[in-house]
Amino acid sequence: MRARNIKPGFFLNEKLAECDFKTRLLFIGLWCYADREGRFEWIPKRIEAAIFPYDKNINVEKCLCNLMSLHLITLSTHGNTKVGYIENFKKHQKPHPHEAQSVLPEKLVVTPYKQTVPLHVMTCNDMVGQCHPDIINDDIINDDIRKEDTLIDQTTLAFLWNAVCVHLPKVISLSVKRKKQEKLRLSERPAEKWKEVFIKLNSSEFCKGNNNSGWKATYDWIISNTDNSLKVMEGKYDGQTGRGKQQTTEKAGKPSKYANLACEIINTDDPGATEEV
Numbered sequence: 600m601r602a603r604n605i606k607p608g609f610f611l612n613e614k615l616a617e618c619d620f621k622t623r624l625l626f627i628g629l630w631c632y633a634d635r636e637g638r639f640e641w642i643p644k645r646i647e648a649a650i651f652p653y654d655k656n657i658n659v660e661k662c663l664c665n666l667m668s669l670h671l672i673t674l675s676t677h678g679n680t681k682v683g684y685i686e687n688f689k690k691h692q693k694p695h696p697h698e699a700q701s702v703l704p705e706k707l708v709v710t711p712y713k714q715t716v717p718l719h720v721m722t723c724n725d726m727v728g729q730c731h732p733d734i735i736n737d738d739i740i741n742d743d744i745r746k747e748d749t750l751i752d753q754t755t756l757a758f759l760w761n762a763v764c765v766h767l768p769k770v771i772s773l774s775v776k777r778k779k780q781e782k783l784r785l786s787e788r789p790a791e792k793w794k795e796v797f798i799k800l801n802s803s804e805f806c807k808g809n810n811n812s813g814w815k816a817t818y819d820w821i822i823s824n825t826d827n828s829l830k831v832m833e834g835k836y837d838g839q840t841g842r843g844k845q846q847t848t849e850k851a852g853k854p855s856k857y858a859n860l861a862c863e864i865i866n867t868d869d870p871g872a873t874e875e876v
Contacts, residue, residue: 600649603630603692618669622662625650626671629685630692636701637688641674641681677704756781759790760818763797766807770818780822787825796821796828803836 605627609615615623628650633639639646647659663683666672673684684706751758757770757777773781784793800806806816816836821827830836 600631601633601635601694601698605630606691615669618665619662621657622665625659625662626666629666629672629683630688633683633685633688634701634703635694635698636703636705637685637692638701638703638706639683639685640703641683673706675706680704682706756785756790756793756822757818759794760797760821763794764801764816764818766801767815768817777819777822780819784822784825784828788828793828796831800831800836803831805836806831 609627618626625646629639629646632646632649641663643659643663646663647657651657651659663672663674667674671686673686675682675684680703682703751761751770751773755773757773760767761769770777788796800816800821803816804810808815821831
């Protein structure tokens with residue numbers, strides 16, 4: 600267990616207060632139980648022994664599910680290991696600089712859960728991948744989770760785009776055309792490799808609109824063909840904030856008659872992007 604901070608607003612938050620007492624206490628305990636990245640092994644009996652050593656009949660599995668239904672924590676499986684993640688942990692906590700590094704795997708995507716069961720359920724297995732928050736704690740939940748994300752199936756490439764490309768336009772729904780293109784792109788590389796493409800794309804200033812034309816990369820652009828993702832991975836858009844600028848030239852020592860005229864350069868790499876030079 601580790602020393603952590605707790606804000607007074609936690610106790611005054613009326614929405615979070617609708618949870619039962621044991622669930623709220625477990626949430627505080629998880630801050631101390633988790634490592635410096637907010638990750639913890641999802642082993643209910645071990646968590647119970649660490650956080651409720653003197654209490655009996657505490658259904659930790661149920662409490663974990665309640666927290667997951669609020670999007671305060673998420674769960675993913677890596678091989679035989681189940682790992683829990685506390686959302687926005689590093690936003691609210693400042694671990695000691697000498698605290699040991701996390702040995703648990705990083706979460707691949709943020710998983711919003713669709714509501715088909717009530718908040719207070721008895722088993723975690725019924726909860727995973729099915730529930731959606733009845734109560735939303737705006738101060739603690741992951742800022743990247745939006746209502747429209749719940750309309751996108753979490754197994755799709757579009758869902759991964761929404762989770763990773765936070766600086767780019769979100770996907771609201773999947774048309775038949777998009778689904779066909781997704782299927783083609785996933786046949787070329789698995790979702791794990793697409794995550795690498797999206798991370799690189801999301802970190803590109805040029806693709807985020809910091810360019811002469813204001814063009815931004817979109818989901819339709821990246822899945823429209825094979826070449827665009829290859830260009831991203833090969834670094835074609837790394838650190839480029841002024842692509843398309845060209846210098847006027849002189850021929851045979853005489854200025855061109857077009858030297859002082861403004862013209863547009865069509866950027867064929869970026870659909871719809873034109874720049875004045």
